[in-house]
Amino acid sequence: xxxxxxxxxxxLAILGMIFLIAGxxxxxxxxxxxxxxxxxxxxxxxxxxxxxxxxxxYAVFVYGSAMVAIKLLLIMGFTLFTAPTASHVLAKxxxxxxxxxxxxxxxxxxxxxxxxTQLGRSRPDASSAVQEKR
Amino acid sequence: MMQSITGLYNYxxxxxxxxxxxxxxxxRYNLIxxxxxxxxxxxxxxxxxxxxxxVSGGTAPILTDTVPAGQLAAATGATAPEVVYSNxxxxxxxxxxxxxxxxxxxxxxxLAIRIYEAYxxxxxxxxxxxxxxxxxx
Amino acid sequence: xxxxxxxxxxxxxxxxxIGIIVLRDLLAAVILLGVYSLIAAGAFVVMDAVxxxxxxxxxxxxxxxxxxxxxxxxxxxxxKPRGHDSLPALLFVVLTGALLIYGTLDMPHYGSATSPAQxxxxxxxxxxxxSGDEVGPPNIVxxxxxxxxxxxxxxxxxxxxxxGIAVMSLLGLRRRRPQQDISDDERAxx
Amino acid sequence: MLxxxxxxxxxxxxxxxxxxxxxxxxxxxxxxxxxxFGTKTVLLxxxxxxxxxRPEFLDIAxxxxxxxxxxxxxxxxxxxxxxxxSGHYAEDDY
Numbered sequence: 001x002x003x004x005x006x007x008x009x010x011x012l013a014i015l016g017m018i019f020l021i022a023g024x025x026x027x028x029x030x031x032x033x034x035x036x037x038x039x040x041x042x043x044x045x046x047x048x049x050x051x052x053x054x055x056x057x058y059a060v061f062v063y064g065s066a067m068v069a070i071k072l073l074l075i076m077g078f079t080l081f082t083a084p085t086a087s088h089v090l091a092k093x094x095x096x097x098x099x100x101x102x103x104x105x106x107x108x109x110x111x112x113x114x115x116x117t118q119l120g121r122s123r124p125d126a127s128s129a130v131q132e133k134r
Numbered sequence: 135m136m137q138s139i140t141g142l143y144n145y146x147x148x149x150x151x152x153x154x155x156x157x158x159x160x161x162r163y164n165l166i167x168x169x170x171x172x173x174x175x176x177x178x179x180x181x182x183x184x185x186x187x188x189v190s191g192g193t194a195p196i197l198t199d200t201v202p203a204g205q206l207a208a209a210t211g212a213t214a215p216e217v218v219y220s221n222x223x224x225x226x227x228x229x230x231x232x233x234x235x236x237x238x239x240x241x242x243x244x245l246a247i248r249i250y251e252a253y254x255x256x257x258x259x260x261x262x263x264x265x266x267x268x269x270x271x
Numbered sequence: 272x273x274x275x276x277x278x279x280x281x282x283x284x285x286x287x288x289i290g291i292i293v294l295r296d297l298l299a300a301v302i303l304l305g306v307y308s309l310i311a312a313g314a315f316v317v318m319d320a321v322x323x324x325x326x327x328x329x330x331x332x333x334x335x336x337x338x339x340x341x342x343x344x345x346x347x348x349x350x351k352p353r354g355h356d357s358l359p360a361l362l363f364v365v366l367t368g369a370l371l372i373y374g375t376l377d378m379p380h381y382g383s384a385t386s387p388a389q390x391x392x393x394x395x396x397x398x399x400x401x402s403g404d405e406v407g408p409p410n411i412v413x414x415x416x417x418x419x420x421x422x423x424x425x426x427x428x429x430x431x432x433x434x435g436i437a438v439m440s441l442l443g444l445r446r447r448r449p450q451q452d453i454s455d456d457e458r459a460x461x
Numbered sequence: 462m463l464x465x466x467x468x469x470x471x472x473x474x475x476x477x478x479x480x481x482x483x484x485x486x487x488x489x490x491x492x493x494x495x496x497x498f499g500t501k502t503v504l505l506x507x508x509x510x511x512x513x514x515r516p517e518f519l520d521i522a523x524x525x526x527x528x529x530x531x532x533x534x535x536x537x538x539x540x541x542x543x544x545x546x547s548g549h550y551a552e553d554d555y
Contacts, residue, residue: 147278
C-alpha cells in the first residue's frame, strides 16, 4: 500500500515540480508580457493540477477523509477556471493599453501602440483594419 | 550560536520590516506611500505576536478528538503521542488588530482624498508650501 | 521544516519591503503591499494561526488593496520623481533597529514552550484546558474572541462603526468624479 | 519527505516569481507575477497542511484562490477607468 502510493506519488510530484520550476524560470527569462503569460499559465494550471493530484492521493489513501478530498477538488476546479480567465483579462487589458508584443530579438511585432489597442478591441473599426507586420 | 540564530531569526526579520515601514513613513512625502509604510509596519507587529504564540511541535488551537493514527505517523513522519496546541491568545489579539487596522487605514485614505480635492496634491512638502503661501513651489 | 518555510517567507517579506521603499510607482507599491499581505497570511498558516491567516487574507490582501486602489483613483498615482532619501532618517532607523535587535537577544527562542506567555495558568493554559467544556466550540480562538474577551470584540465593532461614519462624513455620499473632470472644472472656474 | 521536497520547489518558484514582480517593467508584468505568486501560495498552504499533519485547513487555501482572482480583476478594473494620459477606450471594449 505504502509502496504503491510512493510509486504513484513521486513521479507525479516530480512532474509537478518540473512544471513549477519551468514556469518560474520562464517568468524571469522571457522577453515580454505576452510570452510571460504563457509561462505563468504552465505553473498556474499544470503545476496546480498535478500537485493537487498528489495531495489528493494522500488525502484519499492515507487520511481517508472525504472532506479534505472535496476541498482539494474544489481548489483544483476553481484554479482551472480562474487562471485562464485571469490570463485572458490581463492580455486584453495590456493590448488595450497599447503594449506592443516583441519577438525574440526585442523587435516590436506591431508598428504602433494604436495597432495593439485595435487588436484588443472586441469589435475593431473597419476603417482602420489592422495589418500585421510580417 | 547556530541555535540562537534560528531561534531569533523571526524577531530580526520582524525588526527589519518594522524599520523599513518606519523609514517609508519618515522619508517619503507622498501621503499614500506613507500609508503603505504604515501597513508594512502593522503587519510586522502581527508577526511579532504570532511568533510569540507558536509552540514548536504544536498544532493550531482547534480541539481534535482524533489523534493521528499510527499509519498516518509513518506516512508523514509526524509523531504526536499527545496533542500540543499553540497559544491562542495572540491570535485573538491580532484578529482584532487586523480589522481595526483596516478601519483606520480607510479613514486615512479618505483624508488623503479630501486633501487632494482641497490642495490638488498629496505630497507633504507641497501642501506645507501652499499653506505657507508660496504657491509656485 | 516548518521553521525553514517561515524563515524563507519572512525573507521574501524583507525583499518586498525594500522593493516598496525603492519603487517610485505608487500602483506598483500597492500591488506589492497586496503580495506582502498574502505572504504574511501564508506564513501565519505555517505558524499555526489559521484564523489570523483567514482574516489577513480576506481583509489585508482583499479589502485593503481595493481601498488603496480606490484612493489612487480619486487622487493621483504619480509620486514625485525626485528622491527624498534623507541620511538622518536612515541613520535614525538603523540605530533604532540595532537597539531593538540588541533587545531581542534575551527573548525566548521561536517555538519555546517554557516562555512566560505559554505557561501563565490564568490565560493560555486555562483557555486551552477548559474552554471546550466552558464555552463549547472546538475552535479556542472563537471561544476567547466571543466569550472570554467579548467586550474587546464589542469595542472593535464600535471602532469599525466609528471609522465608517468618519469616512462617510469626510467623503459624503455624493458621487465622486474621476480626477480628469475635477481638474477640468477647476480650470473652468479660474 | 515528499511534501518537504514539493515545498522547497514551491519556495524556489516563488522566489523567481518575486524577482519578476519587483523588476517587471510594466504594471501588467507585476500583476501577472502577483497572480502567479498567489497560485503558488495556495499550493504552499495546501502542502503545508499535509506537512503539519492537519490537512483540514484547506478551506484557507480555497479562500485564497478566490481572493487572488478577485484582486487581479480589481486591479485590472483600475486600468479600465479613464486615465488622462493613455488613450481613450470605446464603451464596448470590455
